[in-house]
Amino acid sequence: MGHPSTDRACFGNDDKHCVGNLSFITVVKSADLASLRGSGLIGLGPTPEMYFDTPKSDPLKSGTEGFVAQLAQSADYRKDFEPMFSFYLTNDEKSKGKMIFGGYDLKWAKPNSEKKDIFWMKQSGNTSYWAVNGDKVQLGAQTFSQKPQQIILDNGMSFAMAPEKTFADMVVAIQKQTGIQCFESKPVWGCMCDSKSYDSLPNLRFNMVADESGKSKVMDMPKESYMMHK
Numbered sequence: 001m002g003h004p005s006t007d008r009a010c011f012g013n014d015d016k017h018c019v020g021n022l023s024f025i026t027v028v029k030s031a032d033l034a035s036l037r038g039s040g041l042i043g044l045g046p047t048p049e050m051y052f053d054t055p056k057s058d059p060l061k062s063g064t065e066g067f068v069a070q071l072a073q074s075a076d077y078r079k080d081f082e083p084m085f086s087f088y089l090t091n092d093e094k095s096k097g098k099m100i101f102g103g104y105d106l107k108w109a110k111p112n113s114e115k116k117d118i119f120w121m122k123q124s125g126n127t128s129y130w131a132v133n134g135d136k137v138q139l140g141a142q143t144f145s146q147k148p149q150q151i152i153l154d155n156g157m158s159f160a161m162a163p164e165k166t167f168a169d170m171v172v173a174i175q176k177q178t179g180i181q182c183f184e185s186k187p188v189w190g191c192m193c194d195s196k197s198y199d200s201l202p203n204l205r206f207n208m209v210a211d212e213s214g215k216s217k218v219m220d221m222p223k224e225s226y227m228m229h230k
Helices: 049-053 067-073 075-080 164-178 195-199
Strands: 002-010 018-027 085-088 098-101 131-139 142-145 149-152 181-183 190-192 204-209 216-221
Touching (some): 018 075, 067 075, 131 164, 164 181
Antiparallel strands (some): 002 018, 085 098, 131 149, 181 190, 204 216
16 A cells, blocks of 8 residues: 655666666555565566556556566657666576666676577566567477467576466476476466486576567577476
């Protein structure tokens, strides 16, 4: 529960890089946020197109652009920064994550990476999520779909989700290729495997399409990202 507010937001350790009239909600009451270590939340999702054509005189009724969209539209922000954000996440507790607004730093990429190694993709027609177009998903030798599909990218993925039919095909493919049997349970599916069969799991491969030219790049999701072995 809260009320619409606007204020000046600055980036860095000084007042040289600031954005005026940034819209947000001043929260006076919240639920299920007891573990939050901070004074607020910043959503990094894109803004659906419908919000760009509505008047902003009453944001409680018409809504307003999200944080990223407001930065991209700000002349003050674009004067100093690129309209982008980047982040580095790790499961290693000794290595801290990093988030950068206004650009990126290749020191957080794979060793010896260069600008030419970055693969840029256009946002798909789904403006509610950061999503790109894909045309093939594979597990080992099994191809699940060769039809165009949207791939949603999430910077804080707790669960990997897939279309129901594709997921069912993947469960069958896992059993055929590795002998691992998976079964429905809550809150996530479970699989019966030992260390040897787990090590034999192949990567999930997503063919991501850049733009109308059809140029694409394969992204591998390792087994550790779609199945946890205990």
